[in-house]
Amino acid sequence: MERPVIKSVNFNAFFGTNHVVKNVNIEIPKHNAIAVMGPSGCGKTTYLRCINRLHELTDGATSNGEMLLNGEEVYGMHPIFARLKIGMVFQRPNPFPNLSIYDNVIAGYKLNGLKLSKAEKDNIVEQSLTKAALWNEVKDSIHKKGTFLSGGQQQRLCIARAIAMEPEVLLLDEPTSALDPISTSSIEELFHDLKKNYTLIVVTHNMQQAARVSDKTAFFYMGELVEYDDTKTMFTNPKDTRTQNYITGRFS
Amino acid sequence: MRNVNIKYRVAKSKSIQIIIVLLAFIVILPLLAIILYIFKEGATKINWTFLTKIPKPVGEAGGGIVNALLGSAIIVFVASIIAIPIGIFTGIYLSENKTSKLAYWSRLSVDILQGVPSIVIGIVVYFWLVKPFGTFSSLSGSAALAIMMLPILIRSTEETLKMIPFSLKEAGLALGLPYHKVILKVIVPCGVSGILSGVILSIARIAGETAPLLFTAFGNPYLSYNILKPMHSLPLLIFNYATSPYDDWHNLAWGAALILLTTVLLLNIITKLTTKRWNVQL
Amino acid sequence: MACMFLTLVIHSMPSIRSLGISFFWGKTWDPITNVYGGFPFLIGTLLTSFLALIISVPFSFSIAVYLGEYQPTGWLSNLLKNIVEIIAAVPSVIYGFWGLIVLVPLVQALEIKFGVLPYGIGIFTASLILALMIIPYGASLGREMMRMVPAHLKEAAYSLGATRFEVIKNVVIPYTKSGLFAGVLLSLGRALGETMAVTMVIGNANLMPTSIFGPGNTMASVIANEFTEADHTLYLSALIELGLFLFLVTVVINMVGKRIIKKFTNE
Numbered sequence: 094m095e096r097p098v099i100k101s102v103n104f105n106a107f108f109g110t111n112h113v114v115k116n117v118n119i120e121i122p123k124h125n126a127i128a129v130m131g132p133s134g135c136g137k138t139t140y141l142r143c144i145n146r147l148h149e150l151t152d153g154a155t156s157n158g159e160m161l162l163n164g165e166e167v168y169g170m171h172p173i174f175a176r177l178k179i180g181m182v183f184q185r186p187n188p189f190p191n192l193s194i195y196d197n198v199i200a201g202y203k204l205n206g207l208k209l210s211k212a213e214k215d216n217i218v219e220q221s222l223t224k225a226a227l228w229n230e231v232k233d234s235i236h237k238k239g240t241f242l243s244g245g246q247q248q249r250l251c252i253a254r255a256i257a258m259e260p261e262v263l264l265l266d267e268p269t270s271a272l273d274p275i276s277t278s279s280i281e282e283l284f285h286d287l288k289k290n291y292t293l294i295v296v297t298h299n300m301q302q303a304a305r306v307s308d309k310t311a312f313f314y315m316g317e318l319v320e321y322d323d324t325k326t327m328f329t330n331p332k333d334t335r336t337q338n339y340i341t342g343r344f345s
Numbered sequence: 346m347r348n349v350n351i352k353y354r355v356a357k358s359k360s361i362q363i364i365i366v367l368l369a370f371i372v373i374l375p376l377l378a379i380i381l382y383i384f385k386e387g388a389t390k391i392n393w394t395f396l397t398k399i400p401k402p403v404g405e406a407g408g409g410i411v412n413a414l415l416g417s418a419i420i421v422f423v424a425s426i427i428a429i430p431i432g433i434f435t436g437i438y439l440s441e442n443k444t445s446k447l448a449y450w451s452r453l454s455v456d457i458l459q460g461v462p463s464i465v466i467g468i469v470v471y472f473w474l475v476k477p478f479g480t481f482s483s484l485s486g487s488a489a490l491a492i493m494m495l496p497i498l499i500r501s502t503e504e505t506l507k508m509i510p511f512s513l514k515e516a517g518l519a520l521g522l523p524y525h526k527v528i529l530k531v532i533v534p535c536g537v538s539g540i541l542s543g544v545i546l547s548i549a550r551i552a553g554e555t556a557p558l559l560f561t562a563f564g565n566p567y568l569s570y571n572i573l574k575p576m577h578s579l580p581l582l583i584f585n586y587a588t589s590p591y592d593d594w595h596n597l598a599w600g601a602a603l604i605l606l607t608t609v610l611l612l613n614i615i616t617k618l619t620t621k622r623w624n625v626q627l
Numbered sequence: 628m629a630c631m632f633l634t635l636v637i638h639s640m641p642s643i644r645s646l647g648i649s650f651f652w653g654k655t656w657d658p659i660t661n662v663y664g665g666f667p668f669l670i671g672t673l674l675t676s677f678l679a680l681i682i683s684v685p686f687s688f689s690i691a692v693y694l695g696e697y698q699p700t701g702w703l704s705n706l707l708k709n710i711v712e713i714i715a716a717v718p719s720v721i722y723g724f725w726g727l728i729v730l731v732p733l734v735q736a737l738e739i740k741f742g743v744l745p746y747g748i749g750i751f752t753a754s755l756i757l758a759l760m761i762i763p764y765g766a767s768l769g770r771e772m773m774r775m776v777p778a779h780l781k782e783a784a785y786s787l788g789a790t791r792f793e794v795i796k797n798v799v800i801p802y803t804k805s806g807l808f809a810g811v812l813l814s815l816g817r818a819l820g821e822t823m824a825v826t827m828v829i830g831n832a833n834l835m836p837t838s839i840f841g842p843g844n845t846m847a848s849v850i851a852n853e854f855t856e857a858d859h860t861l862y863l864s865a866l867i868e869l870g871l872f873l874f875l876v877t878v879v880i881n882m883v884g885k886r887i888i889k890k891f892t893n894e
């Protein structure tokens with residue numbers, strides 16, 4: 094098999110002494126969409142935030158174990174490097190309110206002090222917004238602030254902003270839980286296209302969504318990675334009773 | 346990989362952090378200097394004579410500040426008597442009536458009052474209570490201070506009461522109590538510590554005020570208990586003696602400053618302790 | 628309650644009808660010849676307040692950033708918070724007294740170094756003390772504003788690879804811009820009305836200030852000094868007019884500041 098883009102070996106995460114992610118071993122293949130599921134508080138979001146090293150920004154938060162991005166240890170490089178290669182989209186759409194749509198998309202470049210010519214900037218903005226299926230809707234008001242956009246559009250703007258940096262992996266933390274059903278499906282459609290260029294790891298509460306969009310699913314329970322398999326198999330023939338219980342709705 | 350200057354940016358971020366922390370903590374120095382200096386100068390001046398005698402005429406050593414001590418106490422006490430009932434009742438009224446016209450104007454006045462310079466309040470009270478009666482009086486001083494206490498009292502009472510859960514009020518009403526009794530006997534006792542901390546804070550605020558007293562209480566070199574006549578107070582004494590050229594008077598001022606500072610700081614600490622239980626936004 | 632507000636205005640008014648607008652441009656203030664020009668005090672007030680503001684802003688801003696962003700919790704942060712509140716609690720006379728005895732000689736030494744007349748007292752000294760006194764207002768307001776920045780907005784910036792400072796500069800500050808401005812306004816309002824400490828160190832000279840190292844007077848301090856000595860009505864009226872002006876200016880600035888804050892916290 095080709096080298097996995099993300100690989101965790103015996104990975105643990107803590108909030109102080111609270112052991113929230115326990116001994117996770119997982120290999121995530123390239124150009125796949127992986128759904129990460131589990132009941133509230135099972136550690137899935139924490140695990141996600143460990144991948145791009147957002148976890149350690151919290152006071153008292155620590156982790157150990159191996160986290161490899163294309164074979165390179167994520168915790169061995171500078172966190173900023175890691176975050177440049179791993180993009181993130183958050184639960185609540187959060188475009189920067191004081192910037193226009195245009196500036197939001199290239200915000201990553203501006204923050205990192207990367208100088209681009211106007212032509213390069215225009216190109217990146219158009220491409221990212223196109224890949225996020227937002228270009229046609231906003232191309233005429235691209236220099237306006239993004240606050241007039243609907244929730245779904247704002248979230249697509251955040252996706253555009255993240256992929257503008259050309260990351261290898263895109264992390265999405267319950268990206269549609271704050272959106273209405275129509276916006277949700279428009280974002281889900283996006284995933285099929287995004288997979289071609291990036292690898293997606295999506296934390297979701299919504300089992301139907303996981304079934305719809307992902308190739309493989311990881312099921313977390315109480316901090317442990319209980320089961321990890323092709324989505325189809327996981328949903329029709331789960332191997333662990335805990336997975337079975339979750340899928341059939343015994344607990345949420 | 347593009348050159349993102351990580352080393353440089355991180356170093357810049359760190360050094361700016363250091364600068365900001367330094368600037369933030371530097372303010373401790375002057376404060377410490379002031380407090381220590383006052384303690385140093387004032388501690389030696391306080392003795393029994395100091396606390397119980399009135400100041401001697403210029404040129405004679407000795408003397409004390411009892412007239413100012415007593416005066417401050419009386420003026421603050423009277424001011425509190427005036428301000429506390431009005432302030433608390435207004436606070437209660439405002440917390441119950443969010444939308445009436447009167448509530449709107451009251452809130453506006455409180456906001457405005459908070460920003461009025463203390464000396465302007467002194468001028469106004471002069472015209473209300475000094476000119477018409479032809480004499481300075483500690484009562485007028487108390488009135489001026491009371492006006493200054495009101496915004497704090499009203500604000501803290503209103504905020505405390507607003508934080509009490511609505512369900513408590515409903516419980517009282519459900520028991521058949523008339524509305525005003527619910528407020529007075531159920532809600533207010535619940536918010537007592539918040540209101541109390543507001544009271545102490547307002548006292549701490551005005552105990553050290555000088556400007557409003559300049560043309561109201563005016564000051565008095567003799568011991569006096571008469572609230573209808575001029576009276577002295579600690580801040581006035583400090584102001585007068587500090588700006589005078591006499592060393593004796595300077596000494597008295599240092600002692601007075603120490604007493605005043607300690608009192609105000611103590612009151613603030615007490616406020617903190619009572620607020621801790623309530624998290625009131627003052 | 629509301630009556631208070633109205634009466635304040637009404638009572639101040641009758642006393643000032645006499646003098647007219649030119650009051651504010653007149654430069655001489657001489658009770659003996661009954662000529663009253665308020666301009667020197669206007670300048671004195673503006674100079675001291677703005678100078679104090681400029682001096683205090685770096686400090687109150689740093690405190691706000693430290694308490695609101697870098698270290699909102701912990702014993703060190705609590706210590707700083709309490710210290711700032713103590714600074715606000717110290718009575719103004721005490722600042723004035725200390726300023727007179729300790730700061731003035733220091734400023735004198737400084738002035739000698741600069742080759743300026745070593746008054747010691749004066750506009751510069753008053754501004755220094757004033758700066759210290761208004762730091763708490765800007766700082767606590769700034770801190771409140773910064774705590775309101777939503778965490779996920781900051782996280783979005785971090786996830787794009789920003790450093791701490793970059794997050795502050797590009798996310799926190801733009802978000803809190805208007806709130807910070809309101810903080811500056813309210814500090815200014817406080818500075819304009821401050822009387823005692825300024826009176827004690829400003830030198831009480833009723834003339835146009837020639838340099839910031841020289842003596843002067845502010846509207847508040849001249850009222851404090853001369854009110855009880857004003858023996859004829861015109862003199863008194865002039866002082867009252869200054870008081871009215873002070874009242875109006877501070878009220879307006881405070882209301883604008885409060886309005887901005889309300890808008891900000893309601894968003």
